Amino acid sequence: MTEKIEPESNTKNQYQNRELSWLQFNARVLQEAADESVPLIERLRFIGIFSNNLDEFFKVRYATLKRIVEAGKGGRSFLGGISAKELMEEITKTVIDQQKNSLRILRQINHKLKEENIFIIDETQVTESQSEFISDYFIRKVSxxxxxxxxxxxxxxxxxxxxxxxxxxxxxxxxxxxxxxxxxxxxxxxxxxxxxxxxxxPKEGDKQFxxxxxxxxxxxxxxxxxxxxxxxxxxxxxxxxxxxxxxxxxxxxxxxxxxxxxxxxxxxxxxxxxxxxxxxxxxxxxxxxxxxxxxxxxxxxxxxxxxxxxxxYMSFPSMGRPDLQYEPKNPVPIAGLSLKGSLLDKIAEKDYLLHAPYQTFSYVIKFLREAALDPNVKTIKITIYRLAQVSHIASSLINAVKNGKQVTVQIELQARFDEEANIFYAEQMQSEGVQLIFGVSGLKVHCKTCLIERLENKKIKRYALVSTGNFNESTARIYTDYTLFTSNQKICKEINKVFDFFEVNYKVKKYEHLIVSPHYTRNAIYHLIHNEIENKKRGLPNGIKLKLNSLSDFKMIDKLYEASRAGVSIKLIVRGICCLIPGVKGMSENIEAISIVGKFLEHPRLFIFENAGDPKVYISSADFMGRNLDNRVEITCPLYDADIRQQILEMFEIGWSDNVKARVITSAHDNAYRSNDKIKVRSQLAMYDYYLNKLQSKELVEN
Missing domain, CATH: 3.30.1840.10 (Polyphosphate kinase middle domain)
Structure with a gap:
């Protein structure tokens, strides 16, 4: 059922405010802490994620609003029709309510822990035997x-x-x-x-404290x-x-x-x-x-x-209780791509797609380690946005330099809250002879790509990685992301153009395959949306399916509204901020949107355009936010391999079928779980099973 609004509706009810939408996302995280089907210790960890998210929100978004107020500005035009001062008051009210709810949930969890013989005690409940341990611990470690x-x-x-x-x-x-x-x-x-x-x-019988x-x-x-x-x-x-x-x-x-x-x-x-x-x-x-x-x-x-x-609470101890945590599932190999032997030789034959954490991130490490050792590899170029604390990526690049390779690293020193780690690795790599590039003036480099140049038959052949997420082995265990392994020379040549732009950025390159921000992404996406509108008018197959972390750019939202009014069916899976309001008659009645929050953090960006029955499918580092479209270097990469395109289409449908962890995004902003009479689908578990079955089928055929 859709809600009717008048055509002359003002800005305020065309868009959800970005900050309030983000708080709704964090409320979904808190829902996981409240969900009794989530293992008990994991529920505590979701309390930790909720709190950590809120800290970062105040450091960045609330701080920005405060600067607007102190500058004597209203900010209505880019805040969705609400003034910065009003928004600050609304945020404070919302956060106080959420904090109260989080404390209530925490009390419930603590009660459940007691039922499991795990007791979190305070200073008034310390027993005589515990007192000696605590006093000693305080003197030795705390004081x-x-x-x-x-x-x-x-x-x-x-x-x-x-x-x-x-x-x-x-x-x-x-x-x-x-x-x-x-x-x-x-x-x-x-x-x-x-x-x-x-x-x-110390334990006392079966009781843990x-x-x-x-x-x-x-x-x-x-x-x-x-x-x-x-x-x-x-x-x-x-x-x-x-x-x-x-x-x-x-x-x-x-x-x-x-x-x-x-x-x-x-x-x-x-x-x-x-x-x-x-x-x-x-x-x-x-x-x-x-x-x-x-x-x-x-x-x-x-x-x-x-x-x-x-x-x-994100680091709450396991207490030796695997039954109170998510069942561990080992990431599976990519069907047809062994970690033994040469990856480059296999990628020379066809493209492969890695979907972490369901499939092992070890392929990315192997790709770089092989390049570091291969005497025919001459250069390695890579963009780095966030590295793991102990980074095998960085060590592989240093290893490559020691083996005589020319290594160029575009490292983003202004990756928020990871600046210190990136500075540490930048200094380390620089001292080892890695050539560093520190971005483009006025732009953050947010794309995730790696390019290898290898001498084959006296000619240079290129191999590349293009990813939706960071080259970070730690986050690859908890973030879902896609990484394309390709030797498609047309794509690789254009990735090399991106690296050329880093070094000579007064020249704007032209691309036939990649869609690159800040120069082309906005207009390219407009054109793809417009093409679906035209296909609808002609009676041809049409439709738009997007998977994003955030959707906040008003102009892009307006273009999606235009497509909806033309009758184009639009399906959105948006994890976080969604300023678009779906299901409003006369504006967005052909748009449906859900958000999935579960065990893993949904992180990939997928763009699927029906294109008259021959779908155009892309993976991207860019969300539909002003900064990604206009103020960052981003790469949106087409998927040309038919098997990979089909895999992405099937993955989107699995996500869209979720009726366990999916919340419906509506004008009510109530984070209601999607409920229907269909077979229960928990998409993150279903995706793991998909790859497991794919692997087993491949092994059966080969045997």
Whole structure:
């Protein structure tokens, strides 16, 4: 059933606001924590993901809104018809409600843990036998790592670290104490990040016990402050979130690495944008802290629970209970592509497509390691956006240089929240002789591609990877992404043009196969959509199927609305932000949209256009956001291999059939699960089974 709106509807009801849509996505993450069919420890980890997402949201999106307000601007034109100030108030209200819900869910999970003989205790529940262990643990591990600041007597309040958790301690001094002038004294304890947040205590029979580090410190407050003569002491958690925008130094004498490195360090003292506190903290303590920190009404004040930095639940200990976690499924090989022997020889014969994490990311490592050793490989070029902490990708590239290859790495030093890791690897690779390129002025390089040039029969032949995700073996275990392995010389030649653009970026290249941002993607997608509109008018097969992380560009949304009004059927699978409102009569009645949130993070971008019965199929690094279309270097790559195209079409249909983890995106924004009478399909499990069956069928044929 569709909702009717008047044709003259204004901007506000044509689009969902981007920030509020993102909060709806995070609400879907929280739904996974609430879902009793999700294993118990995994539910706790979803609480951690929800909290981590929220931290990043305030560092980036909320901070941007705050800058708009402080600049005296309204922002209605690009915020979907709402002013920045109104939006900040709406965000704060929504986040407070979500935080309340997350605490309720956490209490439910803790109750369920008790039923499984796992007890998370606080400082008031410590037994005599546990007391000895905790005191020893505190002295040996915690106390040496702690930073404790006596703030009651300080003239200047210390700068609190971004997103670090602190215990705000209040001591009520005894009359006979002459150490302090005032009746009350205050201290801040920074919760050490170098120590696991969840301390597993010795088992007692079948019962397992955990104490959160915050409560372990609370239990040891008397030990910590024993030199003071107080009659009572309390400790409540606080956390501050700071603006994460990088302010890059314009000093021409500094290298780009030095500028980014300095800017990342300065981020820790950026303007505060959110202050979260234990709602049970005394009013006098809260007022003291707010006054000292200079936090005012334009900052988001969020009353929370006893514990902050719940992102640490992402690393909640397994407790030796595999039954309370997702059943591990080993990634399967790609049918017909062995990790033994030469990958390049196999790719020379045909294209292959890797779908991580269902299939093993080891193929990407093998591709680079083989190139590093092969005496006929002369050059390796690669774009890097986010690397794993321990990166086999980086070590393979360094290995290649040591073997005499010319290695060029385009590394994005401004990949948000991964700048430090990228700086570390950039310096390491540079010192080993890797040629580094630091992007294009004014553009982030977000495409994921690798190009190898190999001497064969006295001629150069190229091999390439094009991916929807990062060359990162850690995230490849939890993010779903596609990587194309190809020796199609037409595509490889155009990938080489992209690398040429990095080095000589005043020349705009022309492409016949790849669709490249920032120069071509917007118009190319417009043209593909328009082609479906024309096919509809001619009575030819038509339709659009898109899988995206985010859909927020208003002009692109308008083009999809135009296609809908022309009668083109549009199916959208959008994981996160979706500013398009589906199912509205006269505007989007032919558009359906779902979002899938489950065990893995849905990350690939797929574009499928029916094209009069001969589908055009693409994988891409670009979402339909202004930044991806106009302000980044992105690659959208056509899939020419018939088997691979068919695989993508089948994968999309599996995702579209999901009626277990799919939520329907509507104007109600209620994250309702898709419900129907069809056979239950949980798409992420079904995709794994798809590849397993494909592999087994291949083996049967060969045997």
């Amino acid at each position: 040496p790592a702690m930073v404790t600041i006596m703030i009651g007597e300080l003239e200047a309040f210390p700068s609190l670290k971004d997103s670090a958790a602190y215990l705000a301690v209040k001591m009520v001094m005894k009359k006979e104490d002459e150490t302090f002038i005032t009746k009350y004294n205050y201290a801040l304890i920074e919760i050490p990040r170098s120590i696991e947040r969840f301390v597993v205590l 955990i104490i959160i580090l915050d409560d372990l410190i609370r239990y040891c407050l008397d030990n910590l402050f024993s030199i003071f003569n107080y009659k009572s002491i309390t400790a409540h958690m606080i956390k501050i979130t700071r603006d994460a925008e990088l302010d890059i130094d314009s000093d021409l004498s500094k290298s780009f690495i030095d500028k980014i490195s300095k800017s990342v360090k300065n981020r820790s003292v950026g303007d505060p944008v959110r202050f979260v506190y234990d709602k049970k903290i005394e009013d006098s303590t809260l007022k003291f802290l707010l006054h000292k920190m200079g936090i005012d009404k334009t900052d988001s004040l969020i009353p929370g629970g006893r514990y902050h930095n719940r992102r640490d």
